Structure formats: structure tokens, C-alpha cells
Amino acid sequence: MTLAWKLVVDSADASAIAEFWGAALEYEVEDPTALIDSLLAGGRLPAAAVRELPDGRKQFRGYSAVRHPEDPYDPTSGVGKGRRILFQDVPEPKSGKNRLHLDVHSDGRLEATVARLESLGATRVKEHDQGPIGHWWVMLDPEGNEFCVA
Known part of the structure; x- marks a missing residue:
């Protein structure tokens, strides 16, 4: 089921x-x-x-x-x-960090996706570059909810 x-x-x-x-x-x-x-x-x-x-x-x-x-x-x-x-x-x-968040997949177009989301009102918070493990941005939506873009 x-x-x-x-x-x-x-x-x-x-x-x-x-x-x-x-x-x-x-x-x-x-x-x-x-x-x-x-x-x-x-x-x-x-x-x-x-x-x-x-x-x-x-x-x-x-x-x-x-x-x-x-x-x-x-x-x-x-x-x-x-x-x-x-x-x-x-x-x-909202108070404190989210206990659940969305991960948005950029299909290899990380910077373009981050820029598009910024144009809609999102804010970049922190870039994470783990080399072969992964590269992503933590962002905030217009209400301050965290999400990641990888």
C-alpha cells in the first residue's frame, strides 16, 4: 500500500x-x-x-x-x-531553525538556479563545497524558512 x-x-x-x-x-x-x-x-x-x-x-x-x-x-x-x-x-x-527543509535539485545548474531563486525573493545564506561529496547553497525563502539548493 x-x-x-x-x-x-x-x-x-x-x-x-x-x-x-x-x-x-x-x-x-x-x-x-x-x-x-x-x-x-x-x-x-x-x-x-x-x-x-x-x-x-x-x-x-x-x-x-x-x-x-x-x-x-x-x-x-x-x-x-x-x-x-x-x-x-x-x-x-517563525523561531529557530527548521526541523525539516526542502532540497531543490539544480540538475548541474547550481548558480543559475540560485540566481533564479534570488530573483523570486530567496536569500543566499551559506555555500557548502564538499568537493566530490557535494556542492550546495543554504538559502532562505521570503519568510525565512531554510532550504538547500544542490
Whole structure:
């Protein structure tokens, strides 16, 4: 039996950090607009629970997710059924080092990948060059979450 999973990341601004990671990983930012419209029309969701984005898409306030573009998803809800990261707003700020982080693989284009991620809002922290063992950068996403690029 194969277990399904998603990674959930606490955030300060789920919408903004989902946009960053969607662009960084070349994933799709999920669009639950059709589901939200249906729930609003049926009176099953208060308007205060919804955030409308500048492009007209709607999101559940405090939540946003990204999914791999080739994985299956529910067309009504926009929710991915494969590789997926859900960002959820929490009231407290990040404190301390992550206990879990993503490794982004650059396919031999380390500097180009690091530069692209910087252009999206990431920050270089520390370069590690272990010779034949590996060469990578520790970076921070716009909310200060550590990740590595190798």
C-alpha cells in the first residue's frame, strides 16, 4: 500500500509564500475558486473566510497550496492528489531553525538556479563545497524558512 501525503508549512502569508514556492518549484498554485463560489452561493461559507486575489481568483483565507503540474487534481476544488505543499497562516512568527527543509535539485545548474531563486525573493545564506561529496547553497525563502539548493 502506498500512502498519500502532503507537506504542511506554517506561514505568515500563505498566499505570498505559495506564489514564491509555486514559481520556485515550477508548481501550480491551486485555484479553489469554483469550490469557494459554490460554498458561498450555498451559504455554507462566510465571506470573511475568503480572500480574493488581484487576478480574481479566490482562496480560503489563511491557506494556499501548490501542486506538481503533472499530478492529478480534483477539478472542482483544485486540490492536488499528488505532490503538494499546503501553506497555512499561524499567529506566531517563525523561531529557530527548521526541523525539516526542502532540497531543490539544480540538475548541474547550481548558480543559475540560485540566481533564479534570488530573483523570486530567496536569500543566499551559506555555500557548502564538499568537493566530490557535494556542492550546495543554504538559502532562505521570503519568510525565512531554510532550504538547500544542490
